[in-house]
Amino acid sequence: MTTDQTSPATGVKPLRADARRNRARLLEVAEAVFTERGTGASTEEIAREAKVGIATVFRHFPTKEALLEAVLVRRLERLAEEGRRLMAETGPTYALFAFFDLVLDQSPVKNAFAAALADAGVDVRAATSEAGRALGEVLTVLLDGAQQAGVVRRDLGVPELTAILVGTCRMLEHLDGHPESAKRARAVVRDGLKARTGSPEEPLPQGGAPS
Amino acid sequence: MTTDQTSPATGVKPLRADARRNRARLLEVAEAVFTERGTGASTEEIAREAKVGIATVFRHFPTKEALLEAVLVRRLERLAEEGRRLMAETGPTYALFAFFDLVLDQSPVKNAFAAALADAGVDVRAATSEAGRALGEVLTVLLDGAQQAGVVRRDLGVPELTAILVGTCRMLEHLDGHPESAKRARAVVRDGLKARTGSPEEPLPQGGAPS
DNA sequence: GACGATACGGATAGATGACTCCGTTTGTCC
DNA sequence: GGACAAACGGAGTCATCTATCCGTATCGTC
CATH class of the missing domain: 1.10.10.60 (Homeodomain-like)
Structure with missing residues (x-):
């Protein structure tokens, strides 16, 4: 469209x-x-x-790189499209999580490829920026909505969100064929994304071992 | 050793x-x-x-593959070693998180390579299994300790943990050069790993949009 | 320090992959 | 349906990478 x-x-x-x-x-x-x-x-x-x-x-x-680029751009455009659709159909509280699920439910290989592009050393960044920006805008809306609704912690921005999404894709690759494990691992990320209900700063270790 | x-x-x-x-x-x-x-x-x-x-x-x-394999094995062995050390020096409550931090603090590229091996299509699995098993044992101990101490949710096993670690590495790659974002993204994972203090089943969406 | 075995280096073979050239086919417009 | 431009196919070029061969240098032992 x-x-x-x-x-x-x-x-x-x-x-x-x-x-x-x-x-x-x-x-x-x-x-x-x-x-x-x-x-x-x-x-x-x-x-x-x-x-x-x-x-x-x-x-x-x-060039082969150009083909790679075109494929990636196409995928980003489709994702942005789906994000917009979800926002409209599902509403701000659920749309972000629905989008996550939608991406993560695609076969691991499908997501792997996006990441694989990165290490192809391709200058994808530049050529992707247009499609990437469009997707970024959609993500901004999704994230804002979820934060307003109080279901996602407020210290996150789109860059963090994108990275988390990509990381989670890679995570699930390693659990391919083990749906139960995958479900639990996804729950970890989802719970981490949620607005913290308890004390804002918990006493868990940040640094390494006491040297 | x-x-x-x-x-x-x-x-x-x-x-x-x-x-x-x-x-x-x-x-x-x-x-x-x-x-x-x-x-x-x-x-x-x-x-x-x-x-x-x-x-x-x-x-x-x-063969080149054999070299790749050897390098990976060496890295796995070193990680297992560090895990044992942390367990001894830091104690069960903090050792797992310390291990996570240790791995994640290595330069992104350093971690990237481990993942890169995977998509090299290498039959790494087989040759790695020995070193991988050793590391697996260490992780078992670390995870058990953390769960006993009540700082990590109990529905996780070593496979999930490994996948989460790998995924988090990839996540941080995408935030290289943005330490503030990286810190926040890491917090998401860490909080997700923690034992759930509130209601065990929260009313957040699991499936996609209502179709 | 001399001798046999072990290990080394670089030139080369063989395979594969990105990209081009050019004769042939196919769509478009009248 | 004919003419012209646009697009096609596949053989060929050039670069690169893995892996080998063999003459040379180094190690270890007496």
């Missing part, structure tokens, strides 16, 4: 029909392949799976 | 003096390089940095 995924950008180019089809299919297939085999998957494999020649891949995405 | 790191295993081979030196240096350098540049770093680079020929690397570690 936000940006037409089949056209490269707010258009300087009309792009032919088959080209549009191929581009869309490539994005689809690339996401699947990258999530399954990791970012190390070869462009040739993606081309084969998408039933196009290698040249076609590079025609649409001048 | 547990296993002499300079000898390949409980010894069938006496191994010459220079060979022992080189092997140790290789492990040292490999850990540094892998943590900095990721597991994609070339063996040639490691050889150069360690001031040995490439052949020497492959003589000691028949």
Whole structure:
């Protein structure tokens, strides 16, 4: 809805029909392949799976990195979309947690890929910033709502929230195939996010051992 | 202490003096390089940095995967060691948290590498199992102590704990350079780990949105 | 210090992956 | 339905990485 995924950008180019089809299919297939085999998957494999020649891949995405980027942006856009939907449908008290659950319920590999992008050393940050900012705005709304409703501690901002979400994804990867453990581990994070009801500063150890 | 790191295993081979030196240096350098540049770093680079020929690397570690494995095992052994030390010096109430802090205080890259190994597709699991089991035992003791002391919720086991630790590492990577945010995010996890003082089942949403 | 064995270094083989060139096909517009 | 531009396919190039071979240097022992 936000940006037409089949056209490269707010258009300087009309792009032919088959080209549009191929581009869309490539994005689809690339996401699947990258999530399954990791970012190390070869462009040739993606081309084969998408039933196009290698040249076609590079025609649409001048470099492998660009393809990676495009896939990531697409995913971020979808997430922002879902966040907005949840906010509207679910209301401020539950929307943030619903969003967390939605992300975490996706297969671990699906989330793994997002993280895998980071260590690809890709300059994703720059190109992602636009989509990332949109998602950031959605998260801001979700977080604000939850904090206003008193269900999330107030010392958290969007950066912390994002990091916690990513970390939790990685956490669940390690518990794949053990749903009971995963449920308990998720409860830990969820409880940690909740507004502290007891004393604001508890006497638990912060530093390391007394040296 | 547990296993002499300079000898390949409980010894069938006496191994010459220079060979022992080189092997140790290789492990040292490999850990540094892998943590900095990721597991994609070339063996040639490691050889150069360690001031040995490439052949020497492959003589000691028949395959790159074997080198990766050895580095990981070494790290796990050291962690187990530190865990034992903390248990003895710090006591059951604080030892687990101290261990968490110790791991998390290491530079993010240092922790990143452990996770990076996983997606290298390496059959690390098998070869790691021995060192992993040792660390697992230490964690069992730490967790038991903390639970007995009433500072950690009782529905957690070692698998959950391990996953949470790994996930928190990844979380902190994303907050590198923002110590204040990192502190707050860590507090979320720590509070989540604590024994629940209030009602055992809080009325917070579990599932997604009401569809 | 000399000899045998062990370990070393660097050049090289073999594999793989990103990216390009160019002849052929396909969509679009009249 | 014909002409022209746009897009396609896949063989080929270039770089890089893992792993090996073999002549040389070093260690350990007498």
